[in-house]
Amino acid sequence: MTSHVVPHTQQAIVQSHYGAVRDVLALSEVVPVRAPGPREVQVHVRAAAVNPIDWQMIEGNRRLIARRRFPFTPLFDLAGVVTAVGDQVTSFRLGDRVHADNEIDGGGASEYVNVSVELLAHAPAGLDFAESAALPLAAQIAMTCLDRGQVAAGTRVAVIGASGGVGHLAVQMARAAGAFVVGVSSARNQEFVRSMGADEVIDRNETDVSSSFGADSFDVVIDCVGGREQWIQAQRVLRPGGRFVTIARDEDGVVTLASAVQLASTIAARRLRGAGPRGTKYIPVFLKASGALLRRVNELVDDGRVRVHLSRSFPLTLEGVNAAIDESRAGRATGKLVLQR
Template sequence: MQTRYGGARDVLALIKDLPVVPPSAHEVQVQVRASSINPIDWHMLEGNRRLITRRRFPFTPMFDLAGVVTAVGSEVTTFSVDDRVYADNEIHGGGGTEYVNVPEDLLAHAPAGLGFAETAAIPLAAQTALTCLDRGDISPGTRIAIIGASGGVGHFAVQMARAAGAFVVGVSSARNRDFVLKLGADEVVDRNETDLTAQYGANSFDVVIDTVGGRNQWLQARHVLRQGGRFVTISRDEDGVVTPAAIVRLLTTITVRRIQGAGKRGIKYIPVFLKASRSLLRRVTALVDNGHVTPHVARTFPLTLAGLRQGIEESRAGRTAGKLVLER
């Protein structure tokens, strides 16, 4: 349970014997068996996003969850007790508790054949990746570069782009080259040794998906994208605490880059802000069930207070290939 804003070791506490609240009419009660860590979890924990979404304490953190249905609301018809389910529970959190009520429209039946740990690795990152591909208008023959190809969102985006018939170039560190190739990338660029501009030159790509952030990603993409190309990003030019000044800079940046990209020949600047949904998660489920997408769990921690603290520290280090998961 989170008691205030701050570092994981300072603001998380174990609270036992919490009352189990019955689900409302359109909610499903889930016994959480696993949860996964995303950067937004520790950003929210530390209060870096409090200007956008303020938490009321105490708050149970973690958005991604997988588990078993234990009760359904009076108006719920899609789910039944004992169903295996998963969700990105958005602003509600709850992945760090034993029982949580999830809005029906955020929940989907778990992919067949996956354990709870693998299932929990999917929701937020895979829905974000699929949204990026949708916004990038990926189709057979599209030439796409994915910056941060080995990360949580990136490793899903590589697989989804490959399944869509695109020619995929992954941008990652050398140590993750084989991993990214195994995901289905046609080629891999070592981000520490070269960049897309030096490797491929102008007019080389239709789409660049950026999962890393920083102004340099946009500048680099402008050199390699064809006329009418699309730069799709889930990150900002600057990371850290969101302040009023940072919001103004972000809105100004988006506006200016969109104006610069106006017209058929302009390079489109497309920021992505995930809106999780059951319909989107069902599309992800279909890709997993059809063998097109496989979540990669880099490391599993126990779903305990100590495990959560350790997992968040590892996530903050930013060197993970795939996802970090907590499992009960």
């Protein structure tokens, strides 16, 4: 393997403060390249992915939950090549192709970033860097939804938002588990959702789950869209003891003290209502990323049971990041938005 010379400084897209994305991101030519800590791996970033949490954090919509220290290099999903390892790292070597959801420190918009060994996994052999970068956050959330929903062979599952980044992976994972899967999406994405393995697809603009299916039709509803109406619809179709698993809040706005209190109250009330063996279980999912969870995802990818769909690829430049975030915000992407060098 040809030796890779790591520079002392690098180019990186840096956030200086909270605000509108195009106002607060800038290209810096002199960001230090830091040697990895004892339990860290230094990665030469070759691709990254954009998720809604990226621009929500940049704008400060989530600062009450997780404050950001500036300057900060955004984008959590990344893939690249190992260029250095900490002295306590034994599972990765120079030249390894890797990917991760670097859930606290970001760094996907840099040339080099240090990632905790606990978050990192070897990239699937059959994927390129862009596909590898598209997987970590969305796929780990999808896997967590299946775990929390106890999806197994014979389970009947409805996935709301089945064409999105998390949804299209959840459909495939549920099918791989042996579940019967109904995908809910817009009409223009119905064929795509079928191609992901959904047994049936319904147009969410023409009907809803409860109008298309009667009571006791599903064991699990996985909500990738959010909104109170999803919870209401799910209660009408879930069997006694059924599980409503959601990755979104009722209102996807700025998190304030008042909204945080309201969210906590809503979760508590819905959980209380679902108490008992016949109650509808309300299960909000908050991802805790890990290399172990990502390796479970990679096993499905390596076996050919899950594939990640790239909606569009952008250059990993300042303008590319701005354009990818604009498209993410529009909410029309099918699958994942990625950036690559």
